[in-house]
Amino acid sequence: MVKKYFDKRVFVIFALIGFAFGFFQLTGWELAEKGNILWTGAYIARLSFLCLAVGVFAGAVSCVLPVVLAGKLSLIRTEELSTPEGKSSIWYSEGVRWFVSFGLIVLSWLPCYLAYYPGICAYDTTIQLGQVESGAYNDHHPIAHTLLLDGFMSLGDKLFNDVNTGLALLVLFQMLALAAVLAWGIVLLTDRGVTKWIPVCLQIGSMIYPFHMYMSVSVCKDVLFTVFFLLQMLALYEMIRRRTSGLDRYDVLFAVSSVGMQLYRNNGRYAMLVLVVILFVAVIGGKGARRFWGKIAVNCAFSLVVGSLCISGLFRLTGAEQGDRREMLSMPIQQLARCMVYHGGVGVLAEDDATMDEDSKALINDFLLNESYKEYRPDIADPVKRHTNTYVVRYRTEEFAGTYLNLLGRYPGDFINAALAVNAGYFYVGDESHAYINVNGRDTGLGYVQTRFLTEELNSRGVYQDSKWKSLFRIMEKWADNNAYLKLPVLKYLFVPGVFLWLYMLLAGCLIACRKYDRCVPLALVMGYYATLILGPTVQLRYIYPLMVVLPFSVLMAICRGGSKETKNEQSE
Numbered sequence: 001m002v003k004k005y006f007d008k009r010v011f012v013i014f015a016l017i018g019f020a021f022g023f024f025q026l027t028g029w030e031l032a033e034k035g036n037i038l039w040t041g042a043y044i045a046r047l048s049f050l051c052l053a054v055g056v057f058a059g060a061v062s063c064v065l066p067v068v069l070a071g072k073l074s075l076i077r078t079e080e081l082s083t084p085e086g087k088s089s090i091w092y093s094e095g096v097r098w099f100v101s102f103g104l105i106v107l108s109w110l111p112c113y114l115a116y117y118p119g120i121c122a123y124d125t126t127i128q129l130g131q132v133e134s135g136a137y138n139d140h141h142p143i144a145h146t147l148l149l150d151g152f153m154s155l156g157d158k159l160f161n162d163v164n165t166g167l168a169l170l171v172l173f174q175m176l177a178l179a180a181v182l183a184w185g186i187v188l189l190t191d192r193g194v195t196k197w198i199p200v201c202l203q204i205g206s207m208i209y210p211f212h213m214y215m216s217v218s219v220c221k222d223v224l225f226t227v228f229f230l231l232q233m234l235a236l237y238e239m240i241r242r243r244t245s246g247l248d249r250y251d252v253l254f255a256v257s258s259v260g261m262q263l264y265r266n267n268g269r270y271a272m273l274v275l276v277v278i279l280f281v282a283v284i285g286g287k288g289a290r291r292f293w294g295k296i297a298v299n300c301a302f303s304l305v306v307g308s309l310c311i312s313g314l315f316r317l318t319g320a321e322q323g324d325r326r327e328m329l330s331m332p333i334q335q336l337a338r339c340m341v342y343h344g345g346v347g348v349l350a351e352d353d354a355t356m357d358e359d360s361k362a363l364i365n366d367f368l369l370n371e372s373y374k375e376y377r378p379d380i381a382d383p384v385k386r387h388t389n390t391y392v393v394r395y396r397t398e399e400f401a402g403t404y405l406n407l408l409g410r411y412p413g414d415f416i417n418a419a420l421a422v423n424a425g426y427f428y429v430g431d432e433s434h435a436y437i438n439v440n441g442r443d444t445g446l447g448y449v450q451t452r453f454l455t456e457e458l459n460s461r462g463v464y465q466d467s468k469w470k471s472l473f474r475i476m477e478k479w480a481d482n483n484a485y486l487k488l489p490v491l492k493y494l495f496v497p498g499v500f501l502w503l504y505m506l507l508a509g510c511l512i513a514c515r516k517y518d519r520c521v522p523l524a525l526v527m528g529y530y531a532t533l534i535l536g537p538t539v540q541l542r543y544i545y546p547l548m549v550v551l552p553f554s555v556l557m558a559i560c561r562g563g564s565k566e567t568k569n570e571q572s573e
Contacts, residue, residue, distance in 0.1 A: 010513045011059035017509050018058025021502055022051035024420075028428025028498075031378070031421050036342075036351070039413035062513070094187055101183035101203055108207035109175060113217050114468040115476055118164050119171035120218040122450040123542060125149075126457045133461065140323030143314040144263040145221040153462075163462040167219065174223045175216040181227050182206045185234050185553045192241070192560040202552060211495065214449045214480065215545050221264045222542040228260035229268075229525075229546045230553065236296075236522045237557035243292055251299055258303035263310060267532035272307075274528030276300050278521055289518075326388045330381040330537040331419060332404060336364050337373040337384045338418040339411050348374050356407075363403045367392040378421035379433040381537035425539030426530070429498040434539040435483040448541050449480035497544040500551060501530065507555055519558040526550065 026047060030037050037043065113119075124141050131137050132150040149170060156166020186206070190199045206212060215223055235254035242250070261268040279300060282293040314320065326333070340346055344361055345354030364373065372387035393400050408415050420427070425434030438446040445452030453465055467473040478484075485495040493499050504526055511520045526547060533543050 007063050007513075011063050013059075013509045013513050014062035015055040015059030017055075017502075017505050019051045019055035020505070021058070022054030023047070024427035025429065026050060027420050028424050028431060031417065031424065032428070032431065032433070035378070037413065037417055037420075039416065062509075094191065097190065098183050098187045101186050102179055104203065105179040105182060105206050106176065109179065109213050109216050111469060111472055112213040112476065113171065113175060115470075115473040116217050116451070117466050117468045118168035118463070120214065120451050121167075121454070121458055121463060122218065122445060122452045123220045125219045125463075126454050129458075129461050129463075135319075137318040137320035138323040139266065139311070139315070139320060140327070142221050142264050142266060143311070143318055143320055145224065147314070147318070148224075149219065157462075164464055164466065167463055171217050171219060174227075177227045178212070178216050178223060179206075181230050181234075182212075182549075185230060188234060188238070189553070189556050189560070192557070194556055194560065198556060202556075205552070209494075210479070210485070211449070211541065211545060211548065214451070214476075215542070218450075218542070220542055222545055225261055225264040225268065226546040226549050228257045228264060229529075230550055231257035232261055233522050233525065233550050233554060234557065236525070237519075237554070237560075239296060240518050240521060241557070241560055243289075245291065245295070251295075254296075255299055255303045255306075258300065259307045259310060262304075262307035267529065269304060269307060270532050271525050271528030272300060272304055274531070275521070275524040276304070278524040282518075282521060324390060326385055326390050327537065328535070329388065329390065329393060330385060330422070331535050333368070333385050333388055334376075334378075334381050334422050335415045335418040336404070336407065337368060337376040338378075338414050339407050340364055340368070340373040341376050342414055343411060344373070346371070346374060348376075355410075360403050360407055363392065363396075363399060366396075367400070378418070379424065379538060380437050381422060385537060422538060423534050425497045426501055426533060426544070427498055429493065429496060429502070431496065431498050431539075432483075432486060434497055435486060437538055437540075444477065444481050447480050447483045448485075449483075450541070451477060451480050497539055497541075497548075500544065500547050503551060504530075504547070504554070507558060511558060516558070522554065522558075526554070 027037060128141050128146045128149055131141075131146055132153075137143055137146060149167075152170035152173070153163040153166040156169060157163045160166070183206075186199050186202050189202070190196075215226075232254060235250045235257060238250045239254060242248075258272060262272065276297065279293055279297040283290050283297055286293045339356065340361070341348040342351060343353055343356040344364070345352060345356070365371070367389055368384055369387045369389050372384045375383040375387075377383055424431045435448040438450065440446065443452060455465075458464065485492050488495075504523065508520055508523050511517070511523075529547065533539075536543065
C-alpha cells in the first residue's frame with residue numbers, strides 16, 4: 001500500500017521545498033517577534049528539526065495528494081478550441097475575443113484613472129522630471145522611460161498647452177498596453193485547452209484585482225516592464241509548446257519583448273543572463289532537441305546584444321552618465337551596518353558587545369559616511385545607502401573584500417539576519433513590514449500601494465492633481481493608506497509578496513516531478529529577476545508586481561498541451 005502512493009523522487013523534490021519554506025517562515029517569525037536571532041548550536045538544532053518535519057510532511061502530502069485527486073480535477077480539455085458547426089465564427093475569432101476582454105479590463109480600470117487623473121506620481125517621477133528639466137540624464141532610472149515621460153509631456157504641451165494632459169496621455173497609454181497584454185494572455189490560454197472557467201476567472205481577476213488598478217495608473221517604469229515581461233513569458237512558453245524549427249511570430253515577439261524589458265528595468269538583462277545559462281545547459285543535455293534550444297539561445301543572445309546597443313544609443317543621444325551603483329551594494333550595506341550597531345561599540349543598541357576590530361571599523365566609517373550605520377533599519381537599506389561612499393568599493397576593492405570576508409567569518413549570524421530581515425517580505429508569508437516601510441506618521445500615500453503626490457515639486461513642473469472622481473479618490477486613498485488588504489482574512493494572501501515565491505517553487509517542483517523540464521525553462525527568467533530583488537534595498541509593490549502578474553499565466557501555460565508540431569519526445573513523455 002505504501003509503495004502505491006510513495007514516489008521517492010517526488011518526495012525528495014517537495015521535501016526540499018518544504019524544508020526551505022519552513023526555514024524562511026520560522027526565521028521570519030523569529031525576526032519579526034524578537035528583532036534578532038542568536039545562531040547558537042541549540043537554536044540551529046531546533047530549527048533544523050522543525051524544518052525537517054515540515055519537509056517530510058510536504059514530501060508525504062505531495063506523494064499522496066495527486067493519487068487522491070486523480071480524475072477529480074481537470075484543467076485541460078482533450079482538444080483545443082474549435083468553432084462549433086452551424087455557429088457564426090465571428091464569436092470564436094481571436095480578434096473579437098481579445099477586443100471584448102481588453103474592453104472589459106479597460107472599463108473596469110477607468111474609474112481609477114479618473115479618480116487619480118492625470119495619474120499616480122509617486123516613486124521616481126520627480127527625480128526623472130528633474131533629469132528632463134536639467135538635461136543631466138543618468139541610468140539610475142531607465143533612460144527609455146525618462147524620455148518617454150518627457151515625450152508625452154512635451155506632446156501635451158504642444159497640442160493642448162498643458163503638460164498635465166500629456167502626463168494623462170502617458171498614463172492612458174500604459175494602462176491600455178497592460179490591459180492589451182493581459183487580454184491577449186487570456187485569449188491565448190482559451191485557445192490552448194484550459195477549461196472554460198479558468199479564462200473567466202482570469203478575466204474577472206484582471207478586472208477587479210486592486211493592484212492592477214493602482215499600478216496601471218502609476219507613472220513608473222515597472223508598468224511597462226511588466227507589459228514586456230508578460231509578453232516575453234507568454235511568447236517563450238508558446239515557443240516551447242509548439243517546438244517549431246523555423247522562425248514564427250512568437251520568436252519575433254520574444255525578441256522584441258526581451259529588448260523592451262531590458263530598456264525599462266536595469267535588472268532585466270540580469271534575468272536574461274540567467275535564462276541564457278539555462279538554455280546553454282539545455283543545448284548541452286537536450287539530446288534530440290539541441291537545434292530547438294539552440295534557436296532560442298541565439299534569440300536570447302541577439303536580444304541581449306540589441307538591448308545593449310539600444311541602451312548605448314540612448315546614452316549617446318542624451319549624453320547620459322552612468323548612475324551610482326550603490327543600489328547593487330544594498331546587501332553588503334545592510335550587513336556591515338548591522339555588524340556596526342551590534343558589535344562596533346557605537347552605542348545604538350544595548351546588545352552591542354563592542355568586539356569589532358579598529359581596522360574594520362575604520363573601513364566601514366569610510367564606506368558608510370557620517371556614521372549613517374546608526375540609521376540602520378532591518379527592513380530597508382535606503383537610510384544608510386544614501387550616505388554610502390562607493391569609492392571605497394570601486395578603488396579599494398581588495399581592502400573592502402578582505403574586511404567584508406573577515407567580518408563574515410566573525411559574525412556570520414549578523415550577516416544572515418541582515419539578509420533575512422531586508423528580504424522578509426519576499427520569503428515570509430506572515431510579513432507585514434513590507435506595508436509600513438515608508439510610513440512616517442506624517443505624510444499620506446506611503447503605504448504598500450504608494451500614491452503620495454509631492455505637490456510643490458510637481459506643481460512647479462506643471463503637474464497637478466485634477467481628480468475627475470473625487471469621492472472615489474478619497475475611498476481609494478484610504479484603502480491604500482490603511483493597507484486594507486492586510487485586514488482581509490485568507491484573501492490577504494493574494495496580495496502579500498511573500499506568497500508568490502513559494503507558488504513559483506511549487507510550480508517548478510510539479511514540473512520537475514512530472515519530468516516536464518522544458519516547461520521549467522521560462523521560470524529561469526522569474527528566478528533571475530527574483531535574484532536581483534533579493535539583492536536589492538527593500539520590498540516594494542512595484543518590484544514584485546511583474547511576478548504577481550505573470551504567475552497565473554505561467555502556471556496555466558506550463559500545463560497546456562503541446563501543439564501539433566511538437567516533438568515526438570515530448571509526446572511520448
